[in-house]
Amino acid sequence: MRPLQNQLRPLTELARKLGSGAFLTCVDSTEPPLTEGAAPAADGGAGPDPAEATITGITHDSRAVRPGDLYAALPGARVHGAEFAAQAADAGAVAILTDPDGYDRAAGTRLPVLTVPDPRSRLGEIAAWVYGDPSDGLLLIGTTGTAGKTTVSYLVEAGLRAAGLTTGLIGTVEMRVAGERVDAALTTPESTDLHGLFAVMRERGVGGAAMEVSSHALAMGRVAGTRYDVAVFTNLSQDHLDFHADLREYFDTKAMLFTPEYSRMAVVNADDRFGRALIDMVQARGEVPVTTFSAEGDHEADWRADDVRLGPEGSAFRVVGPGGVEGEATVRLPGPFNVSNALAAIVGLIEAGIPMHEAIAGVAECPGVPGRMERVDEGQNFTAIVDYSHKPGAIEAVLTSVREIATGQVTMVVGCGGDRDRAKRPLMGEAAVRLADTVVFTDDNPRTEDPVTILAAMLDGVAKVPADQRARVTVEPDRAAAIELAVDRAQPGDVLVVAGKGHETGQYVGGEELPFDDRRVLGDALRWRLEQG
Ligand SMILES: CC(=O)N[C@H]1[C@@H](OP(=O)(O)OP(=O)(O)OC[C@H]2O[C@@H](n3ccc(=O)[nH]c3=O)[C@H](O)[C@@H]2O)O[C@H](CO)[C@@H](O)[C@@H]1O[C@H](C)C(=O)N[C@@H](C)C(=O)N[C@H](CCC(=O)O)C(=O)O
Numbered sequence: 225m226r227p228l229q230n231q232l233r234p235l236t237e238l239a240r241k242l243g244s245g246a247f248l249t250c251v252d253s254t255e256p257p258l259t260e261g262a263a264p265a266a267d268g269g270a271g272p273d274p275a276e277a278t279i280t281g282i283t284h285d286s287r288a289v290r291p292g293d294l295y296a297a298l299p300g301a302r303v304h305g306a307e308f309a310a311q312a313a314d315a316g317a318v319a320i321l322t323d324p325d326g327y328d329r330a331a332g333t334r335l336p337v338l339t340v341p342d343p344r345s346r347l348g349e350i351a352a353w354v355y356g357d358p359s360d361g362l363l364l365i366g367t368t369g370t371a372g373k374t375t376v377s378y379l380v381e382a383g384l385r386a387a388g389l390t391t392g393l394i395g396t397v398e399m400r401v402a403g404e405r406v407d408a409a410l411t412t413p414e415s416t417d418l419h420g421l422f423a424v425m426r427e428r429g430v431g432g433a434a435m436e437v438s439s440h441a442l443a444m445g446r447v448a449g450t451r452y453d454v455a456v457f458t459n460l461s462q463d464h465l466d467f468h469a470d471l472r473e474y475f476d477t478k479a480m481l482f483t484p485e486y487s488r489m490a491v492v493n494a495d496d497r498f499g500r501a502l503i504d505m506v507q508a509r510g511e512v513p514v515t516t517f518s519a520e521g522d523h524e525a526d527w528r529a530d531d532v533r534l535g536p537e538g539s540a541f542r543v544v545g546p547g548g549v550e551g552e553a554t555v556r557l558p559g560p561f562n563v564s565n566a567l568a569a570i571v572g573l574i575e576a577g578i579p580m581h582e583a584i585a586g587v588a589e590c591p592g593v594p595g596r597m598e599r600v601d602e603g604q605n606f607t608a609i610v611d612y613s614h615k616p617g618a619i620e621a622v623l624t625s626v627r628e629i630a631t632g633q634v635t636m637v638v639g640c641g642g643d644r645d646r647a648k649r650p651l652m653g654e655a656a657v658r659l660a661d662t663v664v665f666t667d668d669n670p671r672t673e674d675p676v677t678i679l680a681a682m683l684d685g686v687a688k689v690p691a692d693q694r695a696r697v698t699v700e701p702d703r704a705a706a707i708e709l710a711v712d713r714a715q716p717g718d719v720l721v722v723a724g725k726g727h728e729t730g731q732y733v734g735g736e737e738l739p740f741d742d743r744r745v746l747g748d749a750l751r752w753r754l755e756q757g
């Protein structure tokens with residue numbers, strides 16, 4: 225999504241802004257590259273004069289270039305973006321930003337080239353400049369944590385809307401600007417896309433936005449140049465150890481959000497042990513005020529959820545805050561973990577200046593989140609749920625929650641993604657068989673890996689649970705067949721959870737995305753069973 229109105233931004237001004245280490249050159253120039261952004265004299269050669277160049281937009285992806293763009297050719301894990309410089313030029317890029325390694329290929333386009341040592345680290349700042357600091361004046365609430373970011377962001381957006389604001393949403397499932405929806409490629413977009421999106425929000429009068437901030441984004445500088453009015457921390461547990469060295473580094477990356485560079489205020493979950501470590505860390509630094517919350521009530525906190533009443537479709541609870549402030553809240557998502565998510569959203573909204581009754585009303589109105597504890601109901605006599613649990617902590621939270629509502633048995637259909645954290649596979653297998661009565665192990669986005677290897681790693685976890693304490697296990701690699709099997713076996717009062725893909729609409733196998741939607745496959749299986757009588 226890009227703004228309709230763009231300002232003309234002189235490239236020389238950008239070079240000057242980037243300061244020492246930035247070189248702006250035109251490839252046909254016989255002059256040596258100029259430092260500190262000073263524009264070269266007209267080179268008399270065939271290339272365009274960088275002193276004249278103006279840009280109107282920016283992208284890091286050659287496939288997304290629009291005429292007038294600065295193409296940021298970044299070094300990547302797979303390829304250097306400079307490989308696509310010619311493609312970017314053909315699409316209308318007017319200049320290229322790159323690092324010294326990309327210079328020759330960028331120069332081959334004969335466009336002005338701005339070279340900096342580490343362009344990715346400056347990209348957020350550059351993108352914010354290109355679009356004229358578009359997040360200024362936007363009430364922005366960012367949420368990080370291993371689980372709950374999407375859910376909290378939906379609830380926050382609903383609260384902002386209840387407060388009368390035109391809203392924005394940025395996250396895993398989708399991006400929304402004033403009601404218009406766009407598919408999301410990443411949970412947290414690259415900074416070029418992010419500031420473009422903020423510019424669209426500004427154009428459409430968005431007053432408040434809710435956004436997920438992933439650890440990948442913090443590590444890769446995607447949110448550099450973005451300032452959150454409130455940053456919310458949900459929890460931290462095992463995930464993404466393909467990307468982070470260990471849990472400590474994963475935690476430290478998330479903790480970056482709770483520094484003055486990114487956030488004005490912190491709202492942190494005191495029920496989570498990493499949340500408590502974060503509270504201590506942020507309080508000790510004394511730079512960002514911290515407000516704490518506890519839905520479980522076992523830990524001291526500024527805000528609590530009291531008198532929690534769990535139900536099969538959602539929960540009710542009393543919000544109790546500093547000085548005895550109180551309000552009656554509801555959330556239309558089941559399970560104690562969603563009480564925690566709802567409290568996180570309500571406290572985040574209150575800290576952002578939204579009156580408590582509006583925050584509570586918004587959360588209560590939110591109809592749910594696609595693929596998060598989403599019921600698929602075809603009139604069957606058991607409960608069928610699609611949920612995005614694809615990490616051990618989420619599997620535990622979900623299975624513990626549905627146990628409360630099941631009058632019969634609990635079944636989970638689950639797999640693990642390929643090309644992702646391998647260490648979480650046995651932990652997911654173990655959690656599933658420890659807490660369910662029946663588990664059907666299946667494929668979930670094997671990507672470039674052999675699905676058999678992934679399933680074997682999950683089964684390693686199964687073996688950790690004593691045979692008499694574990695669920696009945698079936699392995700059915702074909703995901704549709706696994707869902708049909710589970711539906712076929714279900715008895716009245718049972719709860720069936722199809723875990724891991726949530727809102728996803730494809731199964732990645734090899735380099736291909738095959739259409740696959742758990743909700744549709746489950747719905748079809750349920751209807752088929754009902755038709756058979
Ligand atoms: C590990 C990681 O996050 N990698 C991201 C990173 O890739 P990279 O820099 O290594 O890129 P690369 O593929 O080598 O390409 C280098 C450059 O060439 C450019 N390119 C590439 C091909 C082309 O035809 N044209 C082109 O311009 C690319 O845009 C890139 O700038 O920068 C790319 C551009 O922004 C991202 O697309 C890519 O995300 C990959 C696809 C990804 O899967 N990321 C996931 C793991 C991720 O970020 N997940 C988090 C958390 C999810 C959650 O738990 O909620 C998220 O925020 O989504």
Ligand SMILES: Nc1ncnc2c1ncn2[C@@H]1O[C@H](COP(=O)(O)OP(=O)(O)OP(=O)(O)O)[C@@H](O)[C@H]1O
Binds near residue numbers: 370374596726
């Ligand atoms: N507060 C929570 N504690 C534990 N598990 C949770 C919590 N909130 C959600 N979950 C589980 O995690 C799954 C993903 O939730 P959600 O999409 O809100 O989190 P996320 O942090 O955005 O995840 P992702 O990083 O995969 O996008 C849910 O489907 C549910 O199973």
Ligand SMILES: N[C@H](CCC[C@H](N)C(=O)O)C(=O)O
Binds near residue numbers: 641642644668724728
């Ligand atoms: N944001 C997560 C989503 C995982 C979803 C699951 N279906 C899988 O493929 O592992 C990731 O990219 O690791």
Ligand SMILES: [Mg+2]
Binds near residue numbers: 397
């Ligand atoms: Mg998410």
